[in-house]
Amino acid sequence: MNVNEYTRQTAHRARQAAREMARAETSAKNTALLRIADIILASVNELTAANAVDMQAAKDNIDPAMLDRLELTESRINAMADGLRQIAALPDPIGEITDMNYRPTGIQVGKMRVPLGVVGIIYESRPNVTADAAGLCMKSGNATILRGGSEAMNSNQAISKCLRQGLKESGLPEDAVQVIETTDREAVGTMLQLPEYIDVIIPRGGKSLIQRVTEQARMPVIKHLDGICHVYIDHQANIEKAIAIAFNSKTQRYGVCNAMECLLVAESIAKQLLEKLGPMLIEKGVEIRGCELSQKILSDIKLATEEDYSTEYLAAIMSLKIVSDIEEAMEHIEKYGSRHTDTIVTENISAARTFMNNVDSSSVIVNASTRFADGYEYGLGAEIGISTDKFHARGPVGLEGLTSQKFIVIGDGHIRL
């Protein structure tokens, strides 16, 4: 069978499984999730053996950071099982009825939460995404088609075996989770052309993957582009809080999308703030690239270019700009930001209100670290990704982002006049 036909048949089976999953009761879905967690823990040997094959094949081809992400250690396998148990413990979003009200005509109108249907996920490297993503899709009543990186093929197949066994043993359709079993890139191309079978595509990976998916997909895409996050320290900021928040936003972890990439400081407070914060960051090993004004305070830092302000470093580098006021800060964020996460530090409620209303980002934060922009921190339980789009889902996407709502109407013989 050719790749195109194989992918079509996979997608067709997913559509059929999705119908069963949409009807599945909460208890059946939870039983399956817990059963899969047990199977994963009982399969440590099989999983590490499969992973060893991938690691061996990849060790000369990919860089050490990617190789590290590819590895399935025992603690990562435990974490996968824990993740599934956590998803089992979350409330079932499906069937939730809200806003049920009587209308003047006598009918009751409300909304019921329903699954999206079939979720296609295209991702790179980390094999634990296979279990996390499949678990979230199961709980939200969807079927999923997973297309992992070719370097993780054996690991993903081994995880898939656990997932499908657990589904089967719990009386749910195995095909609710399918991992594409070919490394041929044509499989992705085919997936993107099947809107009749796949309701949404979620790409998780580098920019070139996301660009390809966005351009080619004939169904909606939940995508995550850059995280160029700002912290703006207002005139009326509390200096201690400002230092703690800026330092934490940049240094708590470097390679993540919700790390601060640019610090904006109100002119009136710049000297007092930067004389303390600058040396702390430099001592921590952060390279600061600042505007000319900031160079007068921190004499050793490099001059920032236009490009610096548009860069997501994902590293121990940051840009810095001194601005005259909140308006200039918001203009800078509008021009250079990526609408991901931006923080203001201020004690002034008018400034906080202005920033919160007007900054057009998926997370807008007052007096807290940008690092909080995360599904777990927000209480979503888990996240399948962070959306930088405005349509459908914005910011961290949990179970609810994998659902839709239909209208329900209850009458008692009512007709329209």
Next chain:
Amino acid sequence: MNVNEYTRQTAHRARQAAREMARAETSAKNTALLRIADIILASVNELTAANAVDMQAAKDNIDPAMLDRLELTESRINAMADGLRQIAALPDPIGEITDMNYRPTGIQVGKMRVPLGVVGIIYESRPNVTADAAGLCMKSGNATILRGGSEAMNSNQAISKCLRQGLKESGLPEDAVQVIETTDREAVGTMLQLPEYIDVIIPRGGKSLIQRVTEQARMPVIKHLDGICHVYIDHQANIEKAIAIAFNSKTQRYGVCNAMECLLVAESIAKQLLEKLGPMLIEKGVEIRGCELSQKILSDIKLATEEDYSTEYLAAIMSLKIVSDIEEAMEHIEKYGSRHTDTIVTENISAARTFMNNVDSSSVIVNASTRFADGYEYGLGAEIGISTDKFHARGPVGLEGLTSQKFIVIGDGHIRL
């Protein structure tokens, strides 16, 4: 200036206006809506004169039904003004904060409703859509680019003049509403290629328009395809209610997407029901095309073909099928329906629950006419269209469908550990 460049500049101006609209206060938006209603009423002569030019040019080119929809009578002009006043009276969705809760870390996390940005609307014939759609976009803090049918160009320009004058007099940006001033089809092609300026496209018109927009648009689309709506009369239906609902669903208005196109009847109740309902429908002038079983009860009706069950008649024609039970009814709806609106008539709560949970349509109705599937009837105030997609907005789309939600976080110096 060529059409491509003209359209780009229009879209660029819309993006800038959208920023101001997003910040506009509720009172400014309402003042503008009420002011526009006044201007429209004061411009009856100008509007009917412009419409007369369109009517004169169109009278030999389009069919009488389209010509009727093109006409701007005084009562339709009054209705436009009324519509804008109703939108002014609706609560402002923008800035609404929901689900604001403390997290264990001490931060507060919630969601704030925000505009989508720039809404592109591509529509045909009815010039009153210009005012309705612009009003909904204004109230929801969006800018809009309207591309009406070429046959309505003069009417739409005249309405646009009222809209922009009202915006200007209320201190809001005129460019929050722009009507494309060329009939060149290339303008649509260009609009669909500008995701950097246009956040969502809403096509309202025939299938060929919707197909073209869906295929070419590089931004999300809120679209409305077929309405193949069913009424299923269950074994345990109350006959009186069943007759009233089926009759109303088919005959209250024929050419609308939420009219019943197919009646499904449980075998055990078919004779009793159809012997009453059949003659009523036939007397009303409805042509019934039924299955073989139904022909035994209603001897004069035509045999329904496969194609009949897949057809949105939008006319005084309907198909009919006798099914063994609710499962067969749901299978039929799954196979032939368009996921728009489907009704069950039953006194049995288990049947109602099964139907409501399992039928995958944008409106699922128990014991009421399909004709209730409508933004006004649902209390949305007005609708910009009915979405047959699952993503983002489903069913009648009112103000909320033109918005998104961002996360907001409030801390007091909180950092992530």
